[in-house]
Amino acid sequence: KAGVTQTPRYLIKTRGQQVTLSCSPISGHRSVSWYQQTPGQGLQFLFEYFSETQRNKGNFPGRFSGRQFSNSRSEMNVSTLELGDSALYLCASSLGQTGELFFGEGSRLTVL
Amino acid sequence: AQSVSQHNHHVILSEAASLELGCNYSYGGTVNLFWYVQYPGQHLQLLLKYFSGDPLVKGIKGFEAEFIKSKFSFNLRKPSVQWSDTAEYFCAVKGALGGSYIPTFGRGTSLIVHP
Numbered sequence: 001k002a003g004v005t006q007t008p009r010y011l012i013k014t015r016g017q018q019v020t021l022s023c024s025p026i027s028g029h030r031s032v033s034w035y036q037q038t039p040g041q042g043l044q045f046l047f048e049y050f051s052e053t054q055r056n057k058g059n060f061p062g063r064f065s066g067r068q069f070s071n072s073r074s075e076m077n078v079s080t081l082e083l084g085d086s087a088l089y090l091c092a093s094s095l096g097q098t099g100e101l102f103f104g105e106g107s108r109l110t111v112l
Numbered sequence: 113a114q115s116v117s118q119h120n121h122h123v124i125l126s127e128a129a130s131l132e133l134g135c136n137y138s139y140g141g142t143v144n145l146f147w148y149v150q151y152p153g154q155h156l157q158l159l160l161k162y163f164s165g166d167p168l169v170k171g172i173k174g175f176e177a178e179f180i181k182s183k184f185s186f187n188l189r190k191p192s193v194q195w196s197d198t199a200e201y202f203c204a205v206k207g208a209l210g211g212s213y214i215p216t217f218g219r220g221t222s223l224i225v226h227p
Contacts, residue, residue, distance in 0.1 A: 003155075033215065040121075042202060042219035056214050090156065100146060101204075101215065103156040 002027065004104035006091050012110045018079040021107045025072050025093030031055075032074040033101065034066060037088040046089075049074055078109075086111045114139035114207045118218035125193050126226050133188040133221050135203030144213070145186040146204040147177055150220075156202070162186065173197070195227045 005024040013019050025032050033048040033056075045058035049068035066076040072093075078085055088108050092101035119134035137143065147159040160171025167179040177188045186203060203218040 035217075040219060043204075043217040045215055045217075058214075092156075099144075100158045100161055101148075101156075102158075103148075105155045 004091055004093050004102055006089075006104035006107050008107055009105065010108050010110075012112060013081050014112050015081055015083060017081050018077060019081060019109060020075055020077045021089055021091075021109075023074045023076075023091030023093075023104060025074070025091075026102055029093035029095055029102070030072050031094045031096065032068055032072060033092050033094070034074070034076050035090040035092065036060075037090055037106070038086075043090065046076065081111045083111050085109060114143075114205055114214070114216050116203055116205050116216050116218040118201075118203050118221050120221045121219065122222045122224075124224045124226065127195055128192050129225075131188070131190040131193045131197070131223070133201055133203075133223075135186045135188065135218060137184050137186065137203075137205045137207075137216075139184075139205060139207040141208055143208075144206040145177075145179060146206070147171065147175070147186070147188050148202045148204060148217075150200045150202070152199065159188070159201070193223075193225045195225050197223060198225045199223060 007022045031050045034046040035043040037043050048056040052068045063079045068074045088106040090106045092103045115138045117136045145162040148156045149159045150156045160169050162169045162179045170176045175190050179186050201221045206213040206215050
């Protein structure tokens, strides 16, 4: 069974630009959630999608947005990038709302 | 709001030493508890989980964790660590908020095991 796939793995952007990250969940998983991982801060929850609907949202500014498609693939977008957005962005899929998360390898974003 | 506190940010041990990583959470309702591990260069993966029942849960690679409800704790233990246990460990809580389960992670504990 293929795992969670995230693309791109690495990217470099400059301040003010926008970025779109993609996540393909494990087949059969309808829940996809996104996290920002930075040194010393651990993982911070961005949002969760289930059946194309945003089910939960973390405490991030509106520059962070996402969506989910009918095949459960998800994208997240960050507009007007700031230096502080440099981080590893992780996507996870799960079967249900309460269960374990299966993580992708992440997309490492560097903002210059 | 729920929160998760991991007491140790960096732990250095020698092989065969015993390990205990502390995790406390703040939330008054029903919670599901998890420990995830991130080996160098690899993605996060589940070590063990607690939903209900026996508060002592066993996970992969000889790890176990004990849920103590009165202390809001879910500490991770391993009797004898190996060099291959070098990794970052994250405690996580999923607590119900208005019908939704929001995941909250601790800041992580970096474990280095010397051979």
